[in-house]
Amino acid sequence: xxxxxxxxxxxxxxxxxxxxxxxxxxxxxxxxxxxxxxxxxxxxxxxxxxxxxxxxxxxxxxxxxxxxxxxxxxxxxxxxxxxxxxxxxxxxxxxxxxxxxxxxxxxxxxxxxxxxxxxxxxxxxxxxxxxxxxxxxxxxxxxxxxxxxxxxxxxxxxxxxxxxxxxxxxxxxxxxxxxxxxxxxxxxxxxxxxxxxxxxxxxxxxxxxxxxxxxxxxxxxxxxxxxxxxxxxxxxxxxxxxxxxxxxxxxxxxxxxxxxxxxxxxxxxxxxxxxxxxxxxxx
Amino acid sequence: xxxxxxxxxxxxxxxxxxxxxxxxxxxxxxxxxxxxxxxxxxxxxxxxxxxxxxxxxxxxxxxxxxxxxxxxxxxxxxxxxxxxxxxxxxxxxxxxxxxxxxxxxxxxxxxxxxxxxxxxxxxxxxxxxxxxxxxxxxxxxxxxxxxxxxxxxxxxxxxxxxxxxxxxxxxxxxxxxxxxxxxxxxxxxxxxxxxxxxxxxxxxxxxxxxxxxxxxxxxxxxxxxxxxxxxxxxxxxxxxxxxxxxxxxxxxxxxxxxxxxxxxxxxxxxxxxxxxxxxxxxxxxxxxxxxxxxxxxxxxxxxxxxxxxxxxxxxxxxxxxxxxxxxxxxxxxxxxxxxxxxxxxxxxxxxxxxxxxxxxxxxxxxxxxxxxxxxxxxxxxxxxxxxxxxxxxxxxxxxxxxxxxxx
Numbered sequence: 001x002x003x004x005x006x007x008x009x010x011x012x013x014x015x016x017x018x019x020x021x022x023x024x025x026x027x028x029x030x031x032x033x034x035x036x037x038x039x040x041x042x043x044x045x046x047x048x049x050x051x052x053x054x055x056x057x058x059x060x061x062x063x064x065x066x067x068x069x070x071x072x073x074x075x076x077x078x079x080x081x082x083x084x085x086x087x088x089x090x091x092x093x094x095x096x097x098x099x100x101x102x103x104x105x106x107x108x109x110x111x112x113x114x115x116x117x118x119x120x121x122x123x124x125x126x127x128x129x130x131x132x133x134x135x136x137x138x139x140x141x142x143x144x145x146x147x148x149x150x151x152x153x154x155x156x157x158x159x160x161x162x163x164x165x166x167x168x169x170x171x172x173x174x175x176x177x178x179x180x181x182x183x184x185x186x187x188x189x190x191x192x193x194x195x196x197x198x199x200x201x202x203x204x205x206x207x208x209x210x211x212x213x214x215x216x217x218x219x220x221x222x223x224x225x226x227x228x229x230x231x232x233x234x235x236x237x238x239x240x241x242x243x244x245x246x247x248x249x250x251x252x253x254x255x256x257x258x259x260x261x262x263x264x265x266x267x268x269x270x271x272x273x274x275x276x277x278x279x280x281x282x283x
Numbered sequence: 284x285x286x287x288x289x290x291x292x293x294x295x296x297x298x299x300x301x302x303x304x305x306x307x308x309x310x311x312x313x314x315x316x317x318x319x320x321x322x323x324x325x326x327x328x329x330x331x332x333x334x335x336x337x338x339x340x341x342x343x344x345x346x347x348x349x350x351x352x353x354x355x356x357x358x359x360x361x362x363x364x365x366x367x368x369x370x371x372x373x374x375x376x377x378x379x380x381x382x383x384x385x386x387x388x389x390x391x392x393x394x395x396x397x398x399x400x401x402x403x404x405x406x407x408x409x410x411x412x413x414x415x416x417x418x419x420x421x422x423x424x425x426x427x428x429x430x431x432x433x434x435x436x437x438x439x440x441x442x443x444x445x446x447x448x449x450x451x452x453x454x455x456x457x458x459x460x461x462x463x464x465x466x467x468x469x470x471x472x473x474x475x476x477x478x479x480x481x482x483x484x485x486x487x488x489x490x491x492x493x494x495x496x497x498x499x500x501x502x503x504x505x506x507x508x509x510x511x512x513x514x515x516x517x518x519x520x521x522x523x524x525x526x527x528x529x530x531x532x533x534x535x536x537x538x539x540x541x542x543x544x545x546x547x548x549x550x551x552x553x554x555x556x557x558x559x560x561x562x563x564x565x566x567x568x569x570x571x572x573x574x575x576x577x578x579x580x581x582x583x584x585x586x587x588x589x590x591x592x593x594x595x596x597x598x599x600x601x602x603x604x605x606x607x608x609x610x611x612x613x614x615x616x617x618x619x620x621x622x623x624x625x626x627x628x629x630x631x632x633x634x635x636x637x638x639x640x641x642x643x644x645x646x647x648x649x650x651x652x653x654x655x656x657x658x659x660x661x662x663x664x665x666x667x668x669x670x671x672x673x674x675x676x677x678x679x680x681x682x683x684x685x686x687x688x689x690x
Contacts, residue, residue: 052635064585065459065571068309074453086583113570117333117584139307139570143297164311166473171314188313189634 006180007215011133011158013181016055017216018235026233028053028278029218030271031109031242033060033076034093035085036249041259042080043093045249045267047170050104052268053275056238058136061090062108068138070191072243075250079257087118091130098131105161107134107181121149124155134158134181142174149178162186163209164229165201172212182216182238183209193243196222203235226277233281241274290537290613293604298487298574301610303603307570308486310612311470315484316573319477320488322393326497332388339384340499343417344374347379348500350507350664355634356651363518363657365650366503366511367637367667370528377640377669378500378528379410379481385496386479387414395477398422401465403430403458404595404642405437406669407481410436412446422451423447425464430594437673455588458598462572482525484602486573490547494604497531504664505535511609512662518543518653521647521666523616524560524595526602528668534604537613546605547645549591550618560589562601563609563616569600576600577609592677593641595669623648628671640669641677 020027025207030049035042039177049057062080066073108127115123115137127135135152142149142161149159159180166189167175176183185205206217219232220240232239248270252263293300308316326332340346349369349588357365370378386672390398398415400422402408408424415422424441428450431438441448449468454460455592463487469478480489483497508516519536521529536542551559562577572585579587579599591597592606608614624641627648632638639647643666650665657663679686 062585064454065463067463067572068311068470070467072451081585111570113578113580113586114584116570117567117580138309139573141306141310141313142305143308143313162310164309166311168314175310186311189473191400191467194471 006153009153009156009158009180011135011156011181012103013056013158016105017182020055024283025281026236026240026278027055027218028229028275029056029058029097029220029238029240030054030245031058031060031240032245033062033073033080034090035062035080035083036076036246037079037253037257037259038083039085039089041263043096044092044264046097048264048268049271050101052271053279054104054271056105056107058107058240059090060243061087061092061108061114063111063114066111068191070193072193072246072250076246091126091279094130094132105133106131107136108132109136110138112137112139115148120151124151124157128155128157132157134160136160136162136184138162142177145178153178153180160184164184164278165189167171169208172209176213177213179213182218183213184240185209185217185219185236186221187219188221190221192221194222196224196228199231199235202232208234226273229274230277230281233278239278245270259274286372290608291534291609294318294487294491298491300604300607302568303575303606304487304490305575306486306573307575308573309470311473315473316486318393322389322530323488323492326389326392329610332392335388336385340381344380344384345372346499347503348372350504350511352511356631359634360651360654362659363654363661363663364506364659365654366662366664368532368664370500370666370668371637371639371643371670371684375406375410376672377406377409377410378497378531380393380413381499381531382481382493382496382527383407383414383479383618387418387420390420390477390479391418393477395475396420397472397476399425399465399468399476400479400481400688401425401458401461402481403461404593404640405430405434405673406595407443407561408446409437409444409483411479412441412444415446416444420570423449423468425449425451425461425468427451427455427461429456430458430555433677433678434594434673455619456596457589459586461590466572481527482602483527483530483604484572484574484600490574490603493527494530497527499533500528500666501533501535504532508662508664515539515542516662518661518663519638520545520547520646520650520663522547522596522640522642522668523601523605524549524598526605528666530602530604532666533614539543544614545649546614546616547619547649548601548616549593549596549645550620551590551592552604553620554618558590558597559618560591560598561618562599563606566599568606571600574603576603576606592624593645595640595642596645617649619645619648625678627651628678637667638671639667640671641674643668
């Protein structure tokens, strides 16, 4: 499969980025873990995100061993699993979400093993049917593209590749070969939610990636405030916020780890602030 | 499945042994993993590297390790003639140092200034801390709190050697989680740090490289048994956690069709209890820590916690080459319980005056199981991969003895 085929996979992601370009602003991409802290509360958050200003939703597929994640997202995965979240339920939540919202792109993010165990073919078919637009699988680099990237493209789902500060100009074309939807620039060498990159470095890195691709460039890892989101929105096509949102879930649990009554509102209010930050930046 | 002409050619260029292995790595690390692979390819063909490694293995580690005929054990069992490959006599007390010598020399060549490692039983941690002391490179060792508790002597050794110990308090608090934390450290310190992987698992090139460094075990056994018996052994037995001591013994014999090869995995409290680490017997193929391997996992692809009296075998996966050798049928893998391993621990200690590591006791246990039914001219080599000093607290606890109080 060649790059033209990858780019020909059309999902809600392409439409959303085109619309935002016309609007002259960047996207806010929000990450939450499916079923965190429990299936019901997680679904309410998911359903509330577009109204709070999320342009694209990354929905984490909980995994027991999230190796690229820092403590915040590790804990959110553990909460979801402890509450009994499964892959089937994650897909069900997307399906439920789609009954009310057929425009906001949903990207499933996580690690390969739960997908592999579910069965790649079945997963691609079920995810597409549920209304999933893209996949970000942290431990599937282009070296392993035959595992899921190529089947996903064939099944009409974008496969979004991560690029990092360590991805040099020599390697970038390989990473981008079958990339579609957007390119996710991991702005720090580290795990999620631990450090923030300097704006100038992000600017330089985004420019470098743009020399290699026309795909929108999203930047994530280390964005924790509306101001930080605005900074990234001024240089990239999308700002991704994960740990900082997930921390709002953590901060609104009672002593038994159950959701306090105000949890969903807290999460969505914070999302709204992030969205305001991103929307202030006009291009 | 078609039998290949040789079992020793793997992995392919992308690090696969059949469907197992590979490079399931986050993008940030991928360029570094390629760097390690390239550096290793260059080093292994460089006579200077080969010479330097050989020097340290003989003068520092004390190789070759003896191949010892365990006469009293043999007499007691009344069947096969049992030889023990004495990896417990290596400097630091286990086979792990064969690998850390090789990798520290590689890290030095790559100009890395900081070493990280994961450890379960602490043998790899000690072997890493040792070579880091020798070459004056700072090191950080990740170890689960469950293992820190049961392998206290090794923790203290590592500290004295100058290593920083980072206790891992998440998940099962053992080897799997120590591996996760080491990977997180590596991704956060890409410029300076070399990840000195301790077993023949993880992302390519580690399973291949660690195997290559451990093959000195099997290569020596070939020479030593020819000298002692004038022929190759009939059976090889070694224990398997990730599988580095076993693949080191097995690999040089894989193409000798008459040599029966057996790996023992930890059956913990028994397969039926669900509390075990028998990934091949009770697991399914999955992807973790950079490679596809047999993994203990639940009905939704979540990794399960392993359980074994032996910290070094307490891992829900197993190296990719073993997975392939299992599927293709060249090596037989059998479960051995905690109780059987403890029994073997005591038997070898009393009969031969050798206190084996609880890991190695799993191999001894299987030898004890099968030797009585084999003829007396049957030659069996068991890899005594490490010594058991580190396990005395654990063993004492199983005997109801409180160390230092009522000995």
